[in-house]
Every structure is written in structure tokens, then in C-alpha cells.
Amino acid sequence: MEQERETLKTWKERVGLELDRVMAFWTDHSHDQEHGGFLTCLSHDGKVYDDLKYVWLQGRQVWTYCRLYRKIERFRRPELLAAAKAGGDFLLHHALVTPPEKKCAFVLTRDGRPIKVQRTIFSECFYTMAMNELWRVTGQAHYQTEAVEMMEQLVYWVRVDPSGLGRPRLLGDPGAEPMAIPMMLLCLVEQLGEGDTELTARYAQLGDWCAARILQHVQRDGTAVLENVAEDGRELAGCLGRHQNPGHALEAGWFLLRHAARKGDNKLRTLVVDKFLLQPFRSGWDPDHGGLFSFQDIDGLCPTQLEWAMKLWWPHCEAMVAFLMGYSETGEPALLHLFCQVAEYTFCQFRDPEHGEWFGYLNREGKVALTIKGGPFKGCFHVPRCLAMCEEMLDALLVALAPCPAPQAPGAASARGDAE
Amino acid sequence: MEQERETLKTWKERVGLELDRVMAFWTDHSHDQEHGGFLTCLSHDGKVYDDLKYVWLQGRQVWTYCRLYRKIERFRRPELLAAAKAGGDFLLHHALVTPPEKKCAFVLTRDGRPIKVQRTIFSECFYTMAMNELWRVTGQAHYQTEAVEMMEQLVYWVRVDPSGLGRPRLLGDPGAEPMAIPMMLLCLVEQLGEGDTELTARYAQLGDWCAARILQHVQRDGTAVLENVAEDGRELAGCLGRHQNPGHALEAGWFLLRHAARKGDNKLRTLVVDKFLLQPFRSGWDPDHGGLFSFQDIDGLCPTQLEWAMKLWWPHCEAMVAFLMGYSETGEPALLHLFCQVAEYTFCQFRDPEHGEWFGYLNREGKVALTIKGGPFKGCFHVPRCLAMCEEMLDALLVALAPCPAPQAPGAASARGDAE
Numbered sequence: 001m002e003q004e005r006e007t008l009k010t011w012k013e014r015v016g017l018e019l020d021r022v023m024a025f026w027t028d029h030s031h032d033q034e035h036g037g038f039l040t041c042l043s044h045d046g047k048v049y050d051d052l053k054y055v056w057l058q059g060r061q062v063w064t065y066c067r068l069y070r071k072i073e074r075f076r077r078p079e080l081l082a083a084a085k086a087g088g089d090f091l092l093h094h095a096l097v098t099p100p101e102k103k104c105a106f107v108l109t110r111d112g113r114p115i116k117v118q119r120t121i122f123s124e125c126f127y128t129m130a131m132n133e134l135w136r137v138t139g140q141a142h143y144q145t146e147a148v149e150m151m152e153q154l155v156y157w158v159r160v161d162p163s164g165l166g167r168p169r170l171l172g173d174p175g176a177e178p179m180a181i182p183m184m185l186l187c188l189v190e191q192l193g194e195g196d197t198e199l200t201a202r203y204a205q206l207g208d209w210c211a212a213r214i215l216q217h218v219q220r221d222g223t224a225v226l227e228n229v230a231e232d233g234r235e236l237a238g239c240l241g242r243h244q245n246p247g248h249a250l251e252a253g254w255f256l257l258r259h260a261a262r263k264g265d266n267k268l269r270t271l272v273v274d275k276f277l278l279q280p281f282r283s284g285w286d287p288d289h290g291g292l293f294s295f296q297d298i299d300g301l302c303p304t305q306l307e308w309a310m311k312l313w314w315p316h317c318e319a320m321v322a323f324l325m326g327y328s329e330t331g332e333p334a335l336l337h338l339f340c341q342v343a344e345y346t347f348c349q350f351r352d353p354e355h356g357e358w359f360g361y362l363n364r365e366g367k368v369a370l371t372i373k374g375g376p377f378k379g380c381f382h383v384p385r386c387l388a389m390c391e392e393m394l395d396a397l398l399v400a401l402a403p404c405p406a407p408q409a410p411g412a413a414s415a416r417g418d419a420e
Numbered sequence: 421m422e423q424e425r426e427t428l429k430t431w432k433e434r435v436g437l438e439l440d441r442v443m444a445f446w447t448d449h450s451h452d453q454e455h456g457g458f459l460t461c462l463s464h465d466g467k468v469y470d471d472l473k474y475v476w477l478q479g480r481q482v483w484t485y486c487r488l489y490r491k492i493e494r495f496r497r498p499e500l501l502a503a504a505k506a507g508g509d510f511l512l513h514h515a516l517v518t519p520p521e522k523k524c525a526f527v528l529t530r531d532g533r534p535i536k537v538q539r540t541i542f543s544e545c546f547y548t549m550a551m552n553e554l555w556r557v558t559g560q561a562h563y564q565t566e567a568v569e570m571m572e573q574l575v576y577w578v579r580v581d582p583s584g585l586g587r588p589r590l591l592g593d594p595g596a597e598p599m600a601i602p603m604m605l606l607c608l609v610e611q612l613g614e615g616d617t618e619l620t621a622r623y624a625q626l627g628d629w630c631a632a633r634i635l636q637h638v639q640r641d642g643t644a645v646l647e648n649v650a651e652d653g654r655e656l657a658g659c660l661g662r663h664q665n666p667g668h669a670l671e672a673g674w675f676l677l678r679h680a681a682r683k684g685d686n687k688l689r690t691l692v693v694d695k696f697l698l699q700p701f702r703s704g705w706d707p708d709h710g711g712l713f714s715f716q717d718i719d720g721l722c723p724t725q726l727e728w729a730m731k732l733w734w735p736h737c738e739a740m741v742a743f744l745m746g747y748s749e750t751g752e753p754a755l756l757h758l759f760c761q762v763a764e765y766t767f768c769q770f771r772d773p774e775h776g777e778w779f780g781y782l783n784r785e786g787k788v789a790l791t792i793k794g795g796p797f798k799g800c801f802h803v804p805r806c807l808a809m810c811e812e813m814l815d816a817l818l819v820a821l822a823p824c825p826a827p828q829a830p831g832a833a834s835a836r837g838d839a840e
Binding site: 041043044049050051052097105108109112113114115116117168170171172173174237238239301302303304306307308309310361363364369370371372375376 | 461463464469470471472517525528529532533534535536537588590591592593594657658659721722723724726727728729730781783784789790791792795796
């Protein structure tokens, strides 16, 4: 017990300090004072090396600022809110390519002109998260209107008719469902439903559908999570079918843990810990150099993605959240141990003690391969979301260990509800 | 002179033997006896790990088989021709997504159903090369009809109206021209024009246009080749504008050397050797570990492509061809020296003495990162094209050194025409 308390206390301090340093990097370097929104293509020292604006990264940064503003007192700062609103307004003015049609651009010029459109739903998902979170901190209804309308569009694309995304369905199309799709929708169900009984009710069936679809990705008699399966749950042939993404499995794991907690479904919780936390870690952790592989082939063949053995920042963020959440929910010491193992590797390899924020891309051996702090796929999102969630969970765990004089932290009441 | 002869002789032997081993790998493992065409997703030992058929790789393998059959006597084997024809017929039946529209699929199922279409011209370019080369070895006119019709379509997309490719031109589009576009067209101009006075005349102006457009990529007062420039030759902003691809520069280099030779333009030849051979090598060769970087940023910033520092097989193939061609055309000893440097690294790092064919993807330090021999981007093309061209050039150089009793090799007459 004393050792556990020490571990939790040490990590709470490290995580909290790191969150401050990471957020300082983004507030110091990324605000576009001229056009609103964020410059996210940042070198190791925060210099802007490109001024493209990736819509999903704009949405993610708005979300992160609002979420921290709303949940963590020391981030309730006017300049954070102002930047978030400027980012949200930039999205409102520029993200949609041909309004009122709901399709978002993938990337914009600094002043908001569309450069590329992706035939997927991800820009729109993060647009929705940004708008909903902006509504929560500002109370301005038009943000929520945008969020809910976009959510309806997303559900239509995923469950009714994807043809509006612009990708023709061809004769040889294997009908693959990437796990990312139900994962993202489940994330949005939680986002929109928080403290909102009407939307919780509206999306309850959708949440169950997402969870069921994610669970269809557990394959090979329950021994593996596969990233792509047929819509009816069959395994697909070839590389596509054998593809594994340990970071996605772990991220889906904590999305499902939240879903199980909301539903009070302990059987699901147990399944998720086994299939989405422990198994992906066992197969995805590099026994030679540490760190999580980016991609694997379930049959042990060589993946065709050039970066398969590189260590990327975000799977490590997701693993930290997943293991600490698993521990908070079950009290299982092995999960705390895994949290510490991943967090130790992550803090040691990805952190930049000199300029703040984390490097994103290490080679297999753990050496920095790309020195950028932000780029087309990395912005202000995975790292602060991970650190803020871990800080909140560690707080709650510490409060639960010593319930008497410790200061009350948000969310503490629910932590380790049935694990004492 | 004696040392040069020894060098040339040694490499001619190594290259010739290697060509035989590489071709044996593909003829042993890649023929699809059931549907025609080629299975190109091959593991290190030749096992098929996926049965997808990438249209550009099908076209490239047809081209390679026909070219070797036509140019090198020991490859004039009926089974090579039969496989090439089966590949060509597979393309004729399945490559076009909605015939008679000329757009090709990017990837097909094993039995030829389309899975994906790319909004670019590259599948169609290699379709054209395959059809033209098939016509040359079979004499069957319908192949040439296909080649010429597709060429007309390509020229229309590139020079008149790209909208048929399906990519909407958006307001923020920087109007970038990737060097790959005029490079590929120049390659086709040479392909179709070989020994064909009518098509040579028809595409003469196009060839000059391609060369001029490639030369527009020489930027920064002639000190660098940039992969993307505006259509009017201005440098573009951001990562896109600063992007360098040393392998492409070297490949464009030998395409231009051929163009200069056809036109007898010695001034162009001198320029090309400097700007497209020596400079890309100087900036692109890794001084620490050897090998050519995949991508660089002209300002020395970190590229955003995860594989930027990996060593890929194809730039090394292109470098070998470029330097040996440069040497053949100029007699400049420095170019032979560079050929040897690149060839030594390449044979040492990429070859697989156990199973044949080359590994495609090494990490920065030169260790094999992906063990596959074929995949979505690697098939039977760059390696055998390089080896066959080098064998032919080395042959011709040796004949030119000792013109009297040596056996006559194809193409020998033209080698080092003015370099003695």
C-alpha cells in the first residue's frame, strides 16, 4: 500500500509538471494571431516550418484547450479560452469545403483556403469534438448546433450511405471495416453524452453498436485484435486482414472501458482488459529495445508499412491511459506495473527536456528519427490528453487510498469504485 | 586504362550474374498460372504473402520481361514471352475500371476486380510502357494501338485537362508540378519513339516540353533540384516546396542524358551531369552510414516523411544507371568512381545472396528494415532495369576500350561516341 502510494505520488508529480511544460510549448509557439487557429508544423524548438492547417489538428487543439480549461483549474485561463475560440471560429469559417454540405477539408492554407479533401470521416470527427467542447466552455449554442449536425452527418455516412464521402465502391472492394471508424464514433458518443441526458439517450443504441463492432475485431479465437475485418465480422484475406495496430487496440481498450463503466458492465470490462490491454501489449511491445511497434502482422510476416518497427508517440500515450484506467477500474497490480513500464519508457525516450513537448517518431532502437514536434499527424492532442487523464486518475487513486484529509480532485469519487 | 578495364570487367561480371539471379527469383515465384499476371507481394524467400495485383507493377513486369527478351539474347526464352503476354492480356482485360474510359485501377484482386483507383497517372504510364514493349516483341498491332491511345490520354490529362483524373482543384491548391510527371512522360516519349520515326516526330515537341519542365525543377540559383515547383517554375512555399528526392533527381538525370544524346545537345549533357547527377549525390549521400537518403529538405530541416532517412533500393538503382551513363557519355573518371561507390554499397547492402532479388528497405544504418522482396511499391522493375542497362553499358565500354577481338555486344557501337 505504501509502495503503491509512493508510485502514484511520483507519477502524479511527473505527469502534472510535464502537462504544464507540454501546454507551454503549444501556447508559446502555435497560436496564429493573424488568422486564428493554430500553426502546428513546429520544429523541435517550436519554430514554424510550414503554415498548413490540418483540419483534424485544428479541431484537436481546440478540444484540448477547452477540455483542460473546463476540467483542470490551473488551465482556466482567459488566453487559453480565447485561442480555442479563435480556433473554433477559424474552423466554422473555413473547414467546410462547399457549405452547407458537411464535408470538411483535410488541409487548408494558413488563411483557410482548402487544399485537399480526404475521402474519410476523421476531419469531421475532430470538428465535432471541438464544437461540442467549445459549447461546454462558452455556453454558446451555435457551437453545439454545429456539433450535433455534424454528428448526424457522420452517423449517416457510417451507417446509412458512405457515397457522399466520394470514394466509389468498386467490384473488388473487400468491404473492410477499419476499427478506427467505430472507435471514433464511440469516442463521440461519450463526448456528446457527457452530462447530457437527451443526447445520451439519443446515442445509446449507437454506442452499443460501436462497442459491438469494435469487439468484432477480436479474432483468431479471441487471441488478437485485427485492425480490419469484414462488416459481418469475418477475417479478411491478405495483409489488410492480418494488419495489427497495437496503439489502436489499446486506445479502443480505454474507450471500451469507459463504455463498460457507463453501462456498469463488469463482464465487458474483464474482456476488454484481457483482449484490448494485455494481449496487444504482449504482442506489440518490442522485447529487444522496448516500446510499442507501430504495426504488426498477426502471422508474424513482415508488414508492408515502412514505419512498422518505428516507435511513435501516440500508441505510448494510449497505453499509459489504458493501463492506468484499467488499474483504476480493477485495482489489478499488474496493470499499474504496466502503466509504470510504459510511462518510464515514454518519459525517457519521447520527452524533450530542452524545448518541451515530445518527439513523435523514434527508430526501432529508440533514437529520435524525426525531430519535429508537430506535423501532418501530430499536434496538440495525444500528449496533453494522456497527461491530463493520467493526472486526474492518479489524483483520484491517491484520494481513494487516503480519503480523509487529501484535497478533493475532480472525478475522484468514481475511481476504483469496486476495486477496494 | 588497364585499371579501368579491370573495373569495368569486374562489374560487368557481377552485374550480369546478379541479373540472372534476380530474374530467376521473379520467374520462379511470381507467375500467376491461374489468372495470368504476376503475384508481386513476395517474402524474402519468394513466398506469396498477398495476392493483390498492383496495376503499375503488372505493367512494369511485363515491360521488363519484354525488354530483356528483346535486348539480351540469353533472355530470349519462350516462357518469358508467354508470361509477359499473359500479364499483358490480364491488363487488357482488367486494368481499365470503366472501359472504354482510359482510367486504370491502382490495385486489383487476383482475378482482376478493381479495389482502388488513384487520382494520378502512374498506373496508366506503366500500362503504356507494357503495351508498347509487348508490341515490339510480338508484332501484334492491338498492343501498340492500346499504347498509343493511352499515351494520347496521358498527354491530354497532363497538358490539357486533368479533371478526368477525379481530383477536384480547390481554392488553396498551390498548383504544384511534381517532377515525376514530366519525367514519366519523357520516359514514354523515349519508349514510343525508339526506332519509330513517325512517333518520334509526333512526340518531338512533347519531349522538349518535358525536358524544359524537368529543368524548371533546378532551383536556388542552380544549386538544387526541388521535387515540386509551380507550373511557371517559381519555388513553392513550405515543406512541399522544399522537398527533395535524390533518387528522382538521379533518375531524371539519366532520362535527360538520353534526351540530350538523341538531340546531340552537349550543353544540356554538361548541365545534367552537374545538376542532376553530381549535386543530388553530394547532398543526398549519407556521410555517416553511406547510401542515399530517401527525402531531404533543401533548408536542412527535418522532412515530415517518416522514411526520409531510410535507404530504399530504387534510388540506388537509378544512381548506378545515371553514373555509368554519365561516364559512358563523357569519359569523366569521377563518374566511374561514383558508379563504383554506389554499386559497392548497393551490392553489399541490398543483395540477398541466399534467396535472390534485393531487399527494398534498409534503415538509416543500412540494416534490413523490411524483409519483403516485393510489395505495393516494389516489383520486377528497378533492379533488373538497372542491371540490364549497366550490363549493356559496361559491355559497350569494354568493346570501345578494346575494339578488335572482343565479342560484339548490342548497343556497343554508340557507347562513348565522343569520349575517347
